[in-house]
Amino acid sequence: MYKIVFMRHGESTWNLDNRFTGWTDVDLTEKGVREARSAGTVLKEAGFSFDLAYTSVLKRAIRTLWLTLDEMDMMWLPIKNDWRLNERHYGALQGLDKAETAAKYGDAQVLVWRRSYDTPPPPLAADDPRNSFNDPRYANVAKESIPLTECLKDTVARVMPAWDEEIAPAIRAGKQILISAHGNSLRALIKMLDGISDEDIVGLNIPNGQPLVYELDAELKPIRHYYLGDQEAIAAAVAAVANQGKAR
Ligand SMILES: O=C(O)[C@H](O)COP(=O)(O)O
Known part of the structure; x- marks a missing residue:
């Protein structure tokens, strides 16, 4: 049996502000820093050790990984940064308040933009200065692959x-x-690993900074999965993520 641990970054400044973030490179809040460190403590206490870590090219996931590894006294661990683990690009919604967007367009439309499998949010204009075409971190990515x-x-x-x-x-x-990755890049991975349908994936929400253990068989098919840590707090955090896109 194999085991792998997935973790969404700790709370970011735009999680706190309830803004659509996507590829915007915002940092952790103080709470996010505490969540990342506490994930390290929880992993250490549960006896986990690692040979290799993967993260995105966005600092909220990178810093979460650093802090988790620091807490485990494993800052020496090899880290691979892969843009393909980035958050889902949120298009023209990036920077907008989720609840205000729901008040303007309706909860149902925002649920489609946040959670539907195949309806993308409106795109950024190609000449929008927020596009990533000239960002050096994507220098080795084909331009047509940059969303x-x-x-x-x-x-x-x-x-x-x-x-x-x-x-x-x-x-x-x-x-x-x-x-160490993001809510929607992890939802994408979990959808494929667990074979979740396009309809049921709408209901999957990932909380910040909670280690999620997957046990895999010899074919890398999931046997079971579970969050480490306080299960009640995790369930509340999952529900809070689901509610972020509702008008207040
Ligand atoms: O990019 C974002 O805004 C969040 O990190 C994930 O957002 P979501 O839960 O609204 O998809």
Whole structure:
């Protein structure tokens, strides 16, 4: 049996402000820093150790990983940064308040933009200065692969090659792996691993900074999964994520 640990970054400044974030590179709040450190404590106390970590090229996931590893006294761990683990690109919604957007367009429309499998939010204009075409961190990415918006299906299409080409072979080679990523890049991975339908994926929400353990069989099919830590607090955090897109 193999084990892999997934973790969404700790609370970010735009999580706190309830803004659509996507590829915007915002940092952790103080609470997010505490969540990342506490994830390290929880992992250490549960006896986890790692050979390799993967994260995105966005600082909220990178810093979460650093703080978690610091807490585990494992800052020496090799880290692979892969843009394909980035958050789903939120298009022209990036920067907008989620509840205000729901008040303007309705809860149902915002649920479609946040959680539907194949309806992307409106795109950023190609000449919007917030596009990532000239950002040096994507210098090695083909321009046509750099999105202006993404639905979850688009995110699956970029996350799965990272899984198939990089992460799955490393698991098979016996590496213990920690992945620090984002709500929707993790939803994309989990959808594929667990074979969740396009309809049911709407109901999957991932809380900030909570280690999620997946046990996998020899074919890397999930046997079971569970969050480490305080289960009541985690259930409340999952419900809070679901409610972020509702008008107040
Ligand atoms: O990009 C964002 O806004 C969040 O990190 C994930 O947002 P969501 O839960 O609204 O999809």
